[in-house]
Amino acid sequence: MLDIEHSGRSFETIEQQIAHAHGAGLVPIVKPRGGHRFAEHELLLDLGAQGLIVPWVETGAEAAAIVRGTRDPPDGTRAWRRCAAPAREQGRSRSAGEPISARPMVIPAAPP
Numbered sequence: 406m407l408d409i410e411h412s413g414r415s416f417e418t419i420e421q422q423i424a425h426a427h428g429a430g431l432v433p434i435v436k437p438r439g440g441h442r443f444a445e446h447e448l449l450l451d452l453g454a455q456g457l458i459v460p461w462v463e464t465g466a467e468a469a470a471i472v473r474g475t476r477d478p479p480d481g482t483r484a485w486r487r488c489a490a491p492a493r494e495q496g497r498s499r500s501a502g503e504p505i506s507a508r509p510m511v512i513p514a515a516p517p
Contacts, residue, residue: 407423436459
């Protein structure tokens with residue numbers, strides 16, 4: 406798992422690590438920073454990540470929104486972006502409709 410949440414890695418570094426994972430025959434799974442950073446999730450998928458483990462999810466509704474953001478229409482809200490072109494050209498990015506693993510880490514709020 407490539408961890409952005411605790412490492413402070415740049416997207417350029419993560420893109421290189423995703424490429425190396427693909428080259429080694431591994432499935433690149435990325436743990437982005439917490440919260441609802443949907444644009445960050447889309448960028449990571451565009452760079453070739455084949456799964457996300459999203460931390461700091463507090464409710465089922467939040468988890469469902471995150472999963473929808475990784476799915477193509479009509480099942481979700483994800484769209485291809487221009488930044489995906491290099492990854493697609495190198496065979497590292499998925500095709501529309503190809504399965505993606507989205508694993509929200511549901512962490513309930515602390516009791517009062």
